Amino acid sequence: MLFIPENELEKALVSAVKYPHMAADFYRLLLASDLLVLGSVEGHESATEAFSVTPGSKVSLVTGVKDGGQYLPVFSSLPRMQDYVKEESKFLSVNGRALLDLTRGAPIILNPASEYGKELTADQVRQLLDGPQARTLTVGEAGYPAALVEMLTGLFAGRPEIETAWVIQVTFADQPQLPRPGVGIEAAGADWPSLMRAIEAAAETSVPGQLFDVQPVDRRNPAGFTGSLLQSEPFYRATKPVLN
Numbered sequence: 001m002l003f004i005p006e007n008e009l010e011k012a013l014v015s016a017v018k019y020p021h022m023a024a025d026f027y028r029l030l031l032a033s034d035l036l037v038l039g040s041v042e043g044h045e046s047a048t049e050a051f052s053v054t055p056g057s058k059v060s061l062v063t064g065v066k067d068g069g070q071y072l073p074v075f076s077s078l079p080r081m082q083d084y085v086k087e088e089s090k091f092l093s094v095n096g097r098a099l100l101d102l103t104r105g106a107p108i109i110l111n112p113a114s115e116y117g118k119e120l121t122a123d124q125v126r127q128l129l130d131g132p133q134a135r136t137l138t139v140g141e142a143g144y145p146a147a148l149v150e151m152l153t154g155l156f157a158g159r160p161e162i163e164t165a166w167v168i169q170v171t172f173a174d175q176p177q178l179p180r181p182g183v184g185i186e187a188a189g190a191d192w193p194s195l196m197r198a199i200e201a202a203a204e205t206s207v208p209g210q211l212f213d214v215q216p217v218d219r220r221n222p223a224g225f226t227g228s229l230l231q232s233e234p235f236y237r238a239t240k241p242v243l244n
Contacts, residue, residue, distance in 0.1 A: 003115040006077035009033040013076065013116050019200060024170075024182065024213045026118075027128060028223045030110070031097040036075040038062035040090045059102070062089070064112065071107045071119075074099065084113040100125050133171040134182065134228035139235075143169065145181045149235050151206040152183065155198060156236050161190045165236035166229040170213060181212040184229035192216065 005011045009029040016026035039061035063070045075081035081091065100108070108125060111117035120128065127133075137144050149167055156162040163186045170182035187195065196214065203210060217226050 006079060007033070009076045010080075010116070013110075013118065015196075017116055019196070021183075021200075021203075021212045021214055022196065024215045024225065030118075031100070031128070032223075033076070033096050034093045035096045035099055035110075036078065036081050036091050036093055037099060038073065038081075038085065038089055038091050041092065045090065059092075061103070063106075064109070066109070066112075069107070071109050071112075072103055073112045074108050074110055076111055080111040080114050083111070097129065100129055104129065133179075134168050134225050136228075136232040137167060137169050137181070145207075145210065145212070147207050148181060148183075148203070148210055148212060151202055152199070153236050155202050156238075159187075159195070159198070160238070161187045161195075162236070163187055163238050164217070164234045166217075166232050166234050168225065168228055168232050170225050170228070178211070181210075182215060182225050182229070183212055184215045184217045184226060186217040186219070190216075 005014055012026040012029045016023045042058035064073045073084060105122050107121050109117060109119050156165060166184040168182050169179050171179040215225055217229060
């Protein structure tokens with residue numbers, strides 16, 4: 001069945017599959033968005049309006065089985081759930097972070113019957129909740145992505161909307177064995193789709209095969225690995241014009 005994104009989370013999911021360096025935005029939205037999960041809360045089995053779950057409430061969630069092990073199926077929208085469930089079923093809409101924290105220790109599969117989905121082991125869920133591992137990279141040290149930084153610096157110099165940029169090393173839940181550069185970009189009012197296309201095109205030419213992630217930086221609303229970025233020294237700052 002043709003996958004037509006229903007919301008920002010699904011758009012980010014498709015982008016992350018096509019462009020792995022955009023995975024950070026998908027994980028941020030996975031935690032921030034409301035997810036659908038099959039199940040009910042004791043005392044609210046017939047609820048048709050929003051309600052809050054109080055501490056101690058009994059929550060019953062429906063699990064699935066894959067390769068002999070149980071997992072929790074979660075869905076990014078109603079159409080994705082309808083791909084999986086062929087009969088009327090009770091379901092809950094829960095904030096992603098709250099849901100994963102509630103079921104911490106359980107593997108999940110996002111959209112198990114859809115073209116675009118994501119499997120996360122229990123360890124990956126824990127790492128996602130606790131944040132990616134990150135460390136500062138310094139110029140000249142082993143692993144510093146000098147060619148990537150040089151390419152981005154040249155690109156950003158021709159884009160006046162770019163204010164500041166950083167690079168650190170991050171390790172994400174889906175590939176704990178593969179640390180890679182995480183690039184933070186502060187660009188108020190930027191056309192992000194256009195900017196990402198420009199970065200993708202430049203990377204294919206200058207650093208083919210280089211894996212990296214891009215994190216928009218909003219100091220007022222830090223997300224993803226923004227906190228770690230802000231603790232490091234920027235590799236790029238826009239040059240302000242001097243007025244005579």
